[in-house]
Amino acid sequence: xxxxxxxxxxxxxxxxxxxxxxxxxxxxxxxxxxxxxxxxxxxxxxxxxxxxxxxxxxxxxxxxxxxxxxxxxxxxxxxxxxxxxxxxxxxxxxxxxxxxxxxxxxxxxxxxxxxxxxxxxxxxxxxxxxxxxxxxxxxxxxxxxxxxxxxxxxxxxxxxxxxxxxxxxxxxxxxxxxxxxxxxxxxxxxxxxxxxxxxxxxxxxxxxxxxxxxxxxxxxxxxxxxxxxxxxxxxxxxxxxxxxxxxxxxxxxxxxxxxxxxxxxxxxxxxxxxxxxxxxxxxxxxxxxxxxxxxxxxxxxxxxxxxxxxxxxxxxxxxxxxxxxxxxxxxxxxxxxxxxxxxxxxxxxxxxxxxxxxxxxxxxxxxxxxxxxxxxxxxxxxxxxxxxxxxxxxxxxxxxxxxxxxxxxxxxxxxxxxxxxxxxxxxxxxxxxxxxxxxxxxxxxxxxxxxxxxxxxxxxxxxxxxxxxxxxxxxxxxxxxxxxxxxxxxxxxxxxxxxxx
Amino acid sequence: xxxxxxxxxxxxxxxxxxxxxxxxxxxxxxxxxxxxxxxxxxxxxxxxxxxxxxxxxxxxxxxxxxxxxxxxxxxxxxxxxxxxxxxxxxxxxxxxxxxxxxxxxxxxxxxxxxxxxxxxxxxxxxxxxxxxxxxxxxxxxxxxxxxxxxxxxxxxxxxxxxxxxxxxxxxxxxxxxx
Numbered sequence: 001x002x003x004x005x006x007x008x009x010x011x012x013x014x015x016x017x018x019x020x021x022x023x024x025x026x027x028x029x030x031x032x033x034x035x036x037x038x039x040x041x042x043x044x045x046x047x048x049x050x051x052x053x054x055x056x057x058x059x060x061x062x063x064x065x066x067x068x069x070x071x072x073x074x075x076x077x078x079x080x081x082x083x084x085x086x087x088x089x090x091x092x093x094x095x096x097x098x099x100x101x102x103x104x105x106x107x108x109x110x111x112x113x114x115x116x117x118x119x120x121x122x123x124x125x126x127x128x129x130x131x132x133x134x135x136x137x138x139x140x141x142x143x144x145x146x147x148x149x150x151x152x153x154x155x156x157x158x159x160x161x162x163x164x165x166x167x168x169x170x171x172x173x174x175x176x177x178x179x180x181x182x183x184x185x186x187x188x189x190x191x192x193x194x195x196x197x198x199x200x201x202x203x204x205x206x207x208x209x210x211x212x213x214x215x216x217x218x219x220x221x222x223x224x225x226x227x228x229x230x231x232x233x234x235x236x237x238x239x240x241x242x243x244x245x246x247x248x249x250x251x252x253x254x255x256x257x258x259x260x261x262x263x264x265x266x267x268x269x270x271x272x273x274x275x276x277x278x279x280x281x282x283x284x285x286x287x288x289x290x291x292x293x294x295x296x297x298x299x300x301x302x303x304x305x306x307x308x309x310x311x312x313x314x315x316x317x318x319x320x321x322x323x324x325x326x327x328x329x330x331x332x333x334x335x336x337x338x339x340x341x342x343x344x345x346x347x348x349x350x351x352x353x354x355x356x357x358x359x360x361x362x363x364x365x366x367x368x369x370x371x372x373x374x375x376x377x378x379x380x381x382x383x384x385x386x387x388x389x390x391x392x393x394x395x396x397x398x399x400x401x402x403x404x405x406x407x408x409x410x411x412x413x414x415x416x417x418x419x420x421x422x423x424x425x426x427x428x429x430x431x432x433x434x435x436x437x438x439x440x441x442x443x444x445x446x447x448x449x450x451x452x453x454x455x456x457x458x459x460x461x462x463x464x465x466x467x468x469x470x471x472x473x474x475x476x477x478x479x480x481x482x483x484x485x486x487x488x489x490x491x492x493x494x495x496x497x498x499x500x501x
Numbered sequence: 502x503x504x505x506x507x508x509x510x511x512x513x514x515x516x517x518x519x520x521x522x523x524x525x526x527x528x529x530x531x532x533x534x535x536x537x538x539x540x541x542x543x544x545x546x547x548x549x550x551x552x553x554x555x556x557x558x559x560x561x562x563x564x565x566x567x568x569x570x571x572x573x574x575x576x577x578x579x580x581x582x583x584x585x586x587x588x589x590x591x592x593x594x595x596x597x598x599x600x601x602x603x604x605x606x607x608x609x610x611x612x613x614x615x616x617x618x619x620x621x622x623x624x625x626x627x628x629x630x631x632x633x634x635x636x637x638x639x640x641x642x643x644x645x646x647x648x649x650x651x652x653x654x655x656x657x658x659x660x661x662x663x664x665x666x667x668x669x670x671x672x673x674x675x676x677x678x679x
Binding site for chain 1: 608609611612613615616617646647648649650651654655657658660661662664665667668669671
């Protein structure tokens, strides 16, 4: 046996190319540190500087990622993480989600008397965790990044500290989330025990080289990692935590969770699935088990999400269940990714579009909510269109997009997902998907009915829309309609991004 | 590598028994002390595995620093009395939960029994580590070269956790004011 070599000099330096790939991550971290310093600097009122630094950080990092998305893939830190189009595509989603969450929260925090600079710091930290999570190639890095993201979100969920419901949500999320993290970590440990490596490509290599040594331990570890991910994306039957948490959390945080968190979990899920050889590389027995687990979860998620959303009167809760339903469509995209010509591109595109429309809807909900997130029931929306025609129009676009009605982006995304599922011969799932999607139209349209066709109750105050929220809503509308009318570009981008995996 | 079964099962048994005491104990103080015992037995198992550095760190950091903090907090908060009562859960739920846990346990036992002991031998055998300068040196060299990213990332994670803790604790003052 050769002597142990622990110091590898080439790992101690970063080449110029490698450094360039890391710029978005460094930017976000530097911005976060700067925000921390500004929040404790007693001489100034921290609100504006921290807000501006945080937004600027997201913008700069977004521009960096936009440049890097064209670049070639680059393995970093001894293969522990990778910088390719895929990771930078997801970085864009996370940073955009963080940016518009910050924009949407600015006045909200003032009104709720929660204007603490830590809020922005935590959003940035969570975004950093998400970015590293989808770039991770190693189960250790993946887990630490996941925890970085989750810890920040636990705190953000409980940010309204004096509110009982909010505390309950944070506590519930913290305990269940930690349990899920523990399951994932134990699964990773078992995989390490069975294969001798935490690096996902080495795991695949070991499995390919020793097909006979595949033992129950490996299967157990693998299923535990899978269940951990399904919990994070809130697929049925691991969805019980979600409605309560979404309802209890402050509205902008809920928006951040439905977009950033979900995209991060899905992005990582797809990367890990592909890297361990989903579709090709591992034995067909594992393939079919994996397929069966995802199949059941996908069917249940679409059905449960849509049917329970029908009965909800609270908008936040309704969108929580609708978010579960969308998880089902996303799972369908992943499930059929290996056997259709478009590959995982429809699924990846769906994540982006879902993030855009949901983020927009939550920025509007943030505006509509009053003290303590009350007044978010359906009848509180009665006649909103008379007072706020533009807000109602924007809300309608987002809701129609979620329902999948042309010419919005939701239609293009749903169409592609179902199309690729038909190619992959998942006919029963497509039938379930289309039918439950038809059901979902009812509860999305009901909001529209309340906004446009009911008389207003009482005389609620006229809302002021801040510049920042307006900016956020306008950009989301732009994406939703642009992609809806001209989806070609987005499909090409998604294809290229998936190819880099 | 040969691990003495007597010590392994001894430490393992103590760890499991004390871990059960942590969650079943009525007073926070006894739970905290059971947790100390869990950490000590883990340290014993690590030492059996020739990971002496980790065993020592386990005692210093977990059993020492973190548990002292725990106990200080319990003392300062005077949380001796249980502050919440979960009440009795429904019998049916208990039976279902119990049988599911039991089934999971059985699956694990089955999986570990079925797995042949052909764990891949990595390069880090005790002899190799000895030749390369011992446990501490190998761990620290690895940490700052091959595992640099997770190591640095962990410090970012801790920083975020501190900010989060401040964000939660600070507003207690604000709550008292309003």
